[in-house]
Amino acid sequence: MAVGSKSRVSPVVRAFLLIGLLFSLSAGCSPGITPIESASPTVSDRVATFTGDNASIATTDVPDKRSAPTPVQTSTPATETVKEALETYTPATESLTITIIYDNNTYDGRLKSAWGFAALVEYRNHTLLFDTGGDGSTLMSNMRILGIDPTQIESVVLSHAHGDHTGGLSALLEVGARPVVYLLPSFPASFKRQVEQFTSLVESAPGQSIAEGLFTTGEMGRSIPEQALVIRTGQGLVIITGCAHPGIVAIVEQAQEMFAEPIHLVLGGFHLGSKNIAEIDAIRRDFRRLGVAQVAPCHCTGERAISMFAAEYGDNFIQTGVGKLIVLNGGEN
Secondary structure (H helix, E strand, O other): OOOOOOOOOOHHHHHHHHHHHHHHHHHOOOOOOOOOOOOEOOEOOOOOOOOOOOOOOOOOOOOOOOOOOOOOOOOOOHHHHHHHHHHHOOOOOOOEEEEEEEEOOEOOOOOOOOOOEEEEEEEOOEEEEEOOOOOHHHHHHHHHHHOOOHHHOOEEEOOOOOHHHHOOHHHHHHOOOOOEEEEOOOOOHHHHHHHHOOOOEEEOOOOOEEEOOEEEOOOEOOOOOEOOEEEEEOOEEEEEEOOOOOOHHHHHHHHHHHHOOOEEEEEEEOOOOOOOHHHHHHHHHHHHHOOOOEEEEEHHHOHHHHHHHHHHHHHHEOOOOEOOEEEEEOOEO
8 A cells, every 4th residue: 555545444443543542642652553652852761561461453454565574583593693694794785775764853854853763774675664763644754755665664673662663663564564573572472462463573682684784783781671773784884773772882882792893883862861971972982992983873862962973073973863864885975
């Protein structure tokens, strides 16, 4: 189904949508695949909460336009996954394209900005959506304006179980997309069951291979577990984070430990809004120590931290917001 087309909605779905709306109004988050608690720039992050196991996904019956890719077996030890990748991987010469399609920072004035994050990654003939933003209507509207067909998304990687990163998933399924969803083992069982009703699901392991050149760090952190995306390119590693709750430096170190390769770019939410100048300065020094060549902070990084990274990196700082397109062509950005 095209993003802009209309579909007939059954009374059951209408009823569910109404219930979902009531939940969202009471919990302070947008209706989505489940009422996961949304983060906001003024409210401290908390562990996601659910209303129970009886929640369901509201979706229309749309025939699959293609078969979903076969999920990677999570039983494969993570060390073997990374080892095999290191032995067989040849740095790609094809371009890597990253499009920010949901963010609370504005870049393309045609698009709606809202609290949350989602980035479309196109690499080596694979299309992946990292996080889904906070609400489906904004996600779908921005995709339509950018000319992105959601049914062509082959994989979705959810960084963590907060509504501003998972809220758009149900809208993606409603238009007929059937991506393999990679999420953390710590996601609530009710959420996993809902996803499995409509598409394949993989519980990410450390070093999980998603497609050629695309990996996840696997679950990191304890209070708010999270995973980041790691992309191996001819220029070095590209790391995309959702909120970096386990610590942005820890995530970069994990990626470098996995592959022992230079780090070309770190993009996404760095979660530094509450940090003082001294703490942010220490993180900048850690980035230099780790050899991070370019940075593109957004979402929950905070204005002060973004300004400090811009001053530190100069021409190697990438201003980022919803609608930003980043292309790495072979050896050139």
